[in-house]
Amino acid sequence: MATGLTRFGRRMRWVPSVCNGRQFSTSVCDKDHNPPAKSFNLYTAINQALHIAMETDPRAYVFGEDVGFGGVFRCTTGLADRFGKTRVFNTPLCEQGIVGFAIGLAAMGNRAIAEIQFADYIFPAFDQLVNEAAKFRYRSGNQFNCGGLTVRAPYGAVGHGALYHSQSPEAFFCHVPGLKVVIPRSPREAKGLLLSSIRDPNPVVFFEPKWLYRLSVEEVPEHDYMLPLSEAQVIREGSDITLVGWGAQLSIMEQACIDAEKEGISCELIDLKTLIPWDKETVEASVRKTGRLLISHEAPVTGGFGAEIAASIVERCFLRLEAPVARVCGLDTPFPLVFEPLYMPTKNKVLDSIKSTVHY
Amino acid sequence: MSSSTFSSMNTIKSSCFTTENHSLNPSSIIPTSSFLVSTHKLRFNTPTANSPPCFIKNRQTHIVAVSDVKQKQLKSTPSVGNLLITKEEGLELYEDMILGRTFEDMCAQMYYRGKMFGFVHLYNGQEAVSTGFIKLLKQQDCVVSTYRDHVHALSKGVPAREVMSELFGKTTGCVRGQGGSMHMFSKEHNLIGGFAFIGEGIPIATGTAFTSKYNREVLKQADCDHVTLAFFGDGTCNNGQFFECLNMAALWKLPIVFVVENNLWAIGMSHERATSDPEIWKKGPAFGMPGVHVDGMDVLKVREVAKEAVARARRGDGPTLIECETYRFRGHSLADPDELRDPSEKAHYAARDPITALKKYMIENKLAGEAELKAIEKKIDELVEEAVEFADASPHPDRSQLLQNVFADPKGFGIGPDGRYRCEDPKFTQGTAHV
Numbered sequence: 156m157a158t159g160l161t162r163f164g165r166r167m168r169w170v171p172s173v174c175n176g177r178q179f180s181t182s183v184c185d186k187d188h189n190p191p192a193k194s195f196n197l198y199t200a201i202n203q204a205l206h207i208a209m210e211t212d213p214r215a216y217v218f219g220e221d222v223g224f225g226g227v228f229r230c231t232t233g234l235a236d237r238f239g240k241t242r243v244f245n246t247p248l249c250e251q252g253i254v255g256f257a258i259g260l261a262a263m264g265n266r267a268i269a270e271i272q273f274a275d276y277i278f279p280a281f282d283q284l285v286n287e288a289a290k291f292r293y294r295s296g297n298q299f300n301c302g303g304l305t306v307r308a309p310y311g312a313v314g315h316g317a318l319y320h321s322q323s324p325e326a327f328f329c330h331v332p333g334l335k336v337v338i339p340r341s342p343r344e345a346k347g348l349l350l351s352s353i354r355d356p357n358p359v360v361f362f363e364p365k366w367l368y369r370l371s372v373e374e375v376p377e378h379d380y381m382l383p384l385s386e387a388q389v390i391r392e393g394s395d396i397t398l399v400g401w402g403a404q405l406s407i408m409e410q411a412c413i414d415a416e417k418e419g420i421s422c423e424l425i426d427l428k429t430l431i432p433w434d435k436e437t438v439e440a441s442v443r444k445t446g447r448l449l450i451s452h453e454a455p456v457t458g459g460f461g462a463e464i465a466a467s468i469v470e471r472c473f474l475r476l477e478a479p480v481a482r483v484c485g486l487d488t489p490f491p492l493v494f495e496p497l498y499m500p501t502k503n504k505v506l507d508s509i510k511s512t513v514h515y
Numbered sequence: 516m517s518s519s520t521f522s523s524m525n526t527i528k529s530s531c532f533t534t535e536n537h538s539l540n541p542s543s544i545i546p547t548s549s550f551l552v553s554t555h556k557l558r559f560n561t562p563t564a565n566s567p568p569c570f571i572k573n574r575q576t577h578i579v580a581v582s583d584v585k586q587k588q589l590k591s592t593p594s595v596g597n598l599l600i601t602k603e604e605g606l607e608l609y610e611d612m613i614l615g616r617t618f619e620d621m622c623a624q625m626y627y628r629g630k631m632f633g634f635v636h637l638y639n640g641q642e643a644v645s646t647g648f649i650k651l652l653k654q655q656d657c658v659v660s661t662y663r664d665h666v667h668a669l670s671k672g673v674p675a676r677e678v679m680s681e682l683f684g685k686t687t688g689c690v691r692g693q694g695g696s697m698h699m700f701s702k703e704h705n706l707i708g709g710f711a712f713i714g715e716g717i718p719i720a721t722g723t724a725f726t727s728k729y730n731r732e733v734l735k736q737a738d739c740d741h742v743t744l745a746f747f748g749d750g751t752c753n754n755g756q757f758f759e760c761l762n763m764a765a766l767w768k769l770p771i772v773f774v775v776e777n778n779l780w781a782i783g784m785s786h787e788r789a790t791s792d793p794e795i796w797k798k799g800p801a802f803g804m805p806g807v808h809v810d811g812m813d814v815l816k817v818r819e820v821a822k823e824a825v826a827r828a829r830r831g832d833g834p835t836l837i838e839c840e841t842y843r844f845r846g847h848s849l850a851d852p853d854e855l856r857d858p859s860e861k862a863h864y865a866a867r868d869p870i871t872a873l874k875k876y877m878i879e880n881k882l883a884g885e886a887e888l889k890a891i892e893k894k895i896d897e898l899v900e901e902a903v904e905f906a907d908a909s910p911h912p913d914r915s916q917l918l919q920n921v922f923a924d925p926k927g928f929g930i931g932p933d934g935r936y937r938c939e940d941p942k943f944t945q946g947t948a949h950v
Contacts, residue, residue, distance in 0.1 A: 221783045224855060247753035247789040248713055248781055276712065279755070315633045317695050319711035487921065492633065492695045493684040494917045 192376040198368045200342035200375045201230045201307075204349040205268065207379045209238050212266050215353070217243045219253060219270030219307075227272060228309055228368050254280035254306060258288050258358075261301035266353060274310035274362060275322045288358040289333030302356035307349075309365035310338075311403050311453055312499060316365075317492040323402075323454035323485075328360050329431045329463065335359040336430040337384060338401040342373045347382030348428060355384060364403035371406075387434035389441065393423035395513055396447040399438055399464060401427045404451050404500065411505035420513050430460055438464065439471050446477040447512050451500050456484035478515035481508045599815050602882045608814055609877065609888060611650055612642040612870050613895045615666035618675055619845075621899050622665065622682060626849050630907070631682045634711075635696045638666040640812075640844035643869035644776050645670045647817030648744055651825055657705045657727075657743040659720035662697035663776075663843075664709045667746060672704045676902040685909035692912040693920070713747065714756040717773070720745035721760045724771035728831075742828040743771045750781030752795045758802075761836065765803040768833035772824045773799075775838045776811065782847045783855045799836030811839030812867040815876065842867075 195203070209215045217234055223245045225232035235243040246253045250271055257267035271277045277284075284306070292300035312321045328336050337352050337359055339345035345363065352359040390405070391412055400408050405426055412422040423441050427433055442448050448468055450461035465480040483500045491498050600608065619637040626635055638645065641663075649658060649670035660667040668678050673689055681688025682696055690700050690709075698709035707723060710716040720743045727741040751757055752775060764771050775795050779786045787793045799806025805827075809820045817839060824835040842864035846853030877883045 220781075224783050227782065245784050245789065247784075248750040249754045251755055317633050317711075318698070320634060486917070488918060489921070491693065491917060493692055493912060494914075497914060497917050 192374040194372050195342050195375045196367075196369050197339075197342045197345055197363065197371045198228050198230045200346040200373075201349060201363060202232055202234075203375070203377065204346040204353075205231060205234055206237070208266070208268065208350060208353045209234060209242065211379065214264065215242070215266035215268060216260060217268045217270070218246050218257075220248060220272045221245060222270055226270065228365065230307075230363075230368075231270065250276050250278075250280040251283055254283040255287065257304050257306070258283060258291065258301045261288075261303035261358070262291065262299045264303065266303040266305070267301075268305045268307065268353060271306060271308040273320050273365075274308040274324050275319045277306070277308055277324060280306070281327065284328065284334065284358075284360065285331050289331045291333075291358075293333060300356070301358050304358040305349075305353045305361055306359070307361045307363060309368070310362040311364045311366055312490070312495060313365050314495070316490075317495075318490050321490045321495075323362075323452065325360075325362055325401075325430055325452075326454055326458060326460045329460050333358070334431065335384065336362070337428065338362045338364070338430060339428070340364070340402055340405045340426050341367070341371050343375045344382060344426075344428065346375055347380050348384070350379065351381040351384050354381065359384075362402065366403045367406075382428075385429045385432050385434055387428055387437040388426045389423060389437065390426050391422065391424035393421040393445065395421045395423075395445055396449060396509055397423045397425060397438070397441040397445045398449045398451065398505075398509070399425045399427055399461075400451045401430065402453075404453055407500070407502050408451055408505055410502045411509060414502070414506050415509050418510070420509060422509065427464075433464070435467060435471070438468060442468055442472045443475050446475055447515075448476070449481040449483065449505070449508055449512055451483040451505055453485050453499065455487045456482055457487050459484050478512045481512045483508045598880055598882070599819065600882070605873070605877045605882045606887070606891065608646050608650060608818070609870075609873055609883075610891050610895065611646040611670055612814065612873065613892055614669055614675065614898070615642040615645060616870060617892075617895050617899045618665060618669060618678070618902075621679075621903060623845070623849060625679075625682070625903065631684070631696070633695050634662070634848050634850065635682070636663040636848045637845045638663050638843070640864065640868070641776055641778060641841045642666060643814035643817050643873075644746075644774065644811045644839045644841055647811075647814045648746075648772075648774060648821045648825075651818065651821050652742065652744070654703075655705060655741045656825075657707050657720070657723045657741065659707050659716040659723070659743065659745045660699070660709055661713065661716065661747055661751075662709065662711050663748075664697065664699045664706075668699040668701065668704075668706055668709075671701070671706045673699065673701045673706060674902075675898055676905040677701075679899075679902040680906040680909050683906040683909070684911065685906055686912045686916070687905070687909040691916065693916070713751040714754040717745050717747060717751070717756050717760045720771060721763055721769060724764065724769035724828075724834075725767065727770050728767070731831075740829045740831075741770070742825050743769075744774055744825075745771060746774045746776060748781065749775060749777040749779065749786040749795065750784065750789065751775075752798070753790055758798075761798065761802040761804070761834075764834040768831065770828035770831065771834045772821075772828055773834060773836045775836070776841050777838050778841050778843045779860075780843070780847070780856065782851065794838075796836060796838040802836075804834045804836055806836045806838070808838045808840065811841030812864065812869050812872070814869050814873050 205217060209217065217231060221227055222231040222243060223235045231243065253269050253271070257269040260267040271280065288301050288304055310323050310325070325336055325338065328334055335355065335357050337348050339348045349361060352361050391409065398408050398412065405424070408424060412424055415422050423445055425438060425441060450464050452459055452461055461482040461484055465482060469476065469480060483505045485500060486498050488498065615638060619639050622631070622635060622637060625631050645666045649667065654672065658667055658671050665678055668689070669675060677687065677689040678699065681690055681692065681694060681699065684692045684695060686692050690698055694700065694709060697711040700706060700708050707719060708716060724743040727739055727743065730736045730739040761773065777786065777795060781789065794808070796806035796808040807820055810816050820837055824837055827835055844865060874888055877888070878885065
C-alpha cells in the first residue's frame, strides 16, 4: 500500500487533527481524528478512491468510454498504466452494453466499476439498471446478485453544459427498489463514499457533481477509509429551519445560510449523501427541532426527489411543522442553454424561500 | 497526368490502412469498391469499359444494385465531356467547402474570445462529405446530423448568419437561441437536427424516410420522392440504435442513405480498438443493403457515390450504407487538447485536404482560374464576417422565452381570446410568462 500511496505524496503519520476551514463545504470535526492530509480536488479524490479499490480487490475492473487515457474528467488517470489494460479498458460507445456487461461481471462475483461519461447518457442503460440490476437478487432468490456493480456518472450543471451535459437524473433511479443512489458533496466525502459504494453488497449509482471536479478543494486523507451509506450528516447546526440538499447544491445552500445568519435566521443544513435508502431519522430529528423544512436540488421540481422527502416528513412530523415544506429546485423545463442562470436554484432563490418559510 | 493527384491519393489511402497497427490482414483490405474503381477510370480520361477492374469479381456478391447501374452508365458517354463536374458545379462545390471551412475557423476564434460557449464541435477536414452529399439534395429532402452539425446546416442552405446567431445564443438564431451548437434545426430547409447524443438521430431519420415512402405509396403523392440522409460517426456504429435502424430501413425499403463519417476517432477512442470489424461498410450487406466505402477526403468521389445512393433511394430501391473515410483536423471539440492522435497521422490527412484537392483539380482541368477561386474565398470571408456582426448585434432571448415550447400548450398559458394558443401569439414574449 505504501508504494501505491507515495504517488500522491508522502505517507502521513497518525496525528490528531483540528477542524480546518474548507473552501466549499463546512463539516463537523472528524470523530476519528484523521491525520492532516494534503488538499486535493474532487477528481483527484475519486481517482485515489479508484486506485485503492483496484488495489485492494484483484477482481475489480474499471471500464467505460475513454477511461483508458484518464477519462474526459481525468478521474481515471493512471489506472490503466498501473493495473493494465485487462482491468482498466475502454468500451465502445454503447451505454446499454456497458451497463449490461457490468451487471454480468458483477453477477459472477467481480467488482464492476462502470463509468458513464455524462449522466445524461445514462438513459439507454436505464433499462438494464431498472429491469436487471435492481431486480437481480430478488428474482434469483438470492442465488445471484450484482452487488459488485457501481455505476459512476458526472451529473449536474456545469455552467455551459446546456441540454445534454447538465442533467440531474437522480430522481429516476430513486424510484427503483433495489438500487442505491449516492451523491457526494466534496472531495473528502467523495473518496469515502465511493469506496463504500464499491464495497457495498448492492448495486450503486454514484453521481459526481461535475461542477466541483476542479472547483472543490479539500484536505483528503490518503489512506483507505470509508464513509457509511444511508447516513445523512448535519453539516451546519441551527434552530430555525432545516435545509436538506446534496451534491453541488449544498455549497449554494451554505452561502444562503450564511446570508440568512446575518438576518438572524439560524439554519440547520443537512447533506443527505445517500438518496436511497435515505436517512429519514436524521432529517426527522432535525425537523422536530426546527419545525420547518426546505429542500433544494437542481433537477426539475415536479417529481424531483425533494417531493419524496417532503411527503415523508409531512407524514412523520405533520403536527410539528410550522410552515409548508418548501422546495427550491430547477424549473419544469428541459435544461436550457442560455437561460441556465434563470433555471438554476440560485442562492437568492434559496434565501428568499428561507425567509418566507421562517416568516410564514 | 492531370488527375495524378487523385491517383496518388488512392495509393496513399490503401497504405494508410496497413501502417496502422491493427490485426486486419492487409491483403484482405480492399479499400475501394468496384464502383469507385470505375470512377477512378473516368478521371484518367480513358473511359474504357473493356477492362473491368479486378475488384468487381470479388465484390459482386456484396454490392447488389450499385455496381450494375454504374456499369451501364460507363457505356454511355457523359455529355459534359470526360470530367465529372461542370464549371458551375465545381464552383458551387468549392464555395460550399470554403464556406464550411471559413465558418468553422471563425467559430474557433469567437469561442476563444468568449462570444460563444458550451461544447462546440468543429468540422474542419470533413467538408467533402457534407458538400458531396448535401449539394445533391432538393430542399424537401431531409438531413439528420450529429453534434458536428454546423457545416451540414450550411450545406443544406441555412444562412450563415442564422447559424452564427444560434451559436451566440441569440433570438435570431435558427432555433431562437434555445439549442446552441449541437441542436441546429430548420423547418424551411428540412434539417431535422443536430443531436448531442450519438445515434439518437438515426431512428429519427428512419421515421422521416418512412413518411416520405408512405406519402408516395399510400397517399399516392406521386411527386414525393424525398430522400433522407442520416450522418453519424464511427463510434456510433457500435451502438444498438444503428443496427436496429439498418434492419428496419432494409426491411421496409426506406428511401434513406446512412452516411458514416469515419474519422477514426471517438474523442479518444480509436476506431480500430473499439470495433471488432473496423470496416463499417461491410455491415450493410449483412442487413440486406449495399455497403460502399469511399474516400471522404475527395469531394468528387463522394459526389459520385452519393449520386448513385440518392438515386437509388429516390427510385424506391431502398437504403444504402456509405462509409466515408475522412478526418477531422481539429480536436473532438474546442475543449479537447487533441493530444492523443499521432502527428504523422494528422500530417498525412492534412496533405489530403479536400479543399486543396478540389482547387487543384479545377485549375488543372481548366474549369476555373486562380482569380475566380480567390474571388469566391473573399466573398465567403465577407459573408462570415457579416454573419458575426449580425449575430453580435442580435438581441438575447427574452426571459419569458424560458418556459416556451415545453409542451404545445403549457399549462397555465392556455388558449387566448382569439382561439389560438397564447404562446403562438407574437406578443406573448412581453413578459406574461410565469418565471
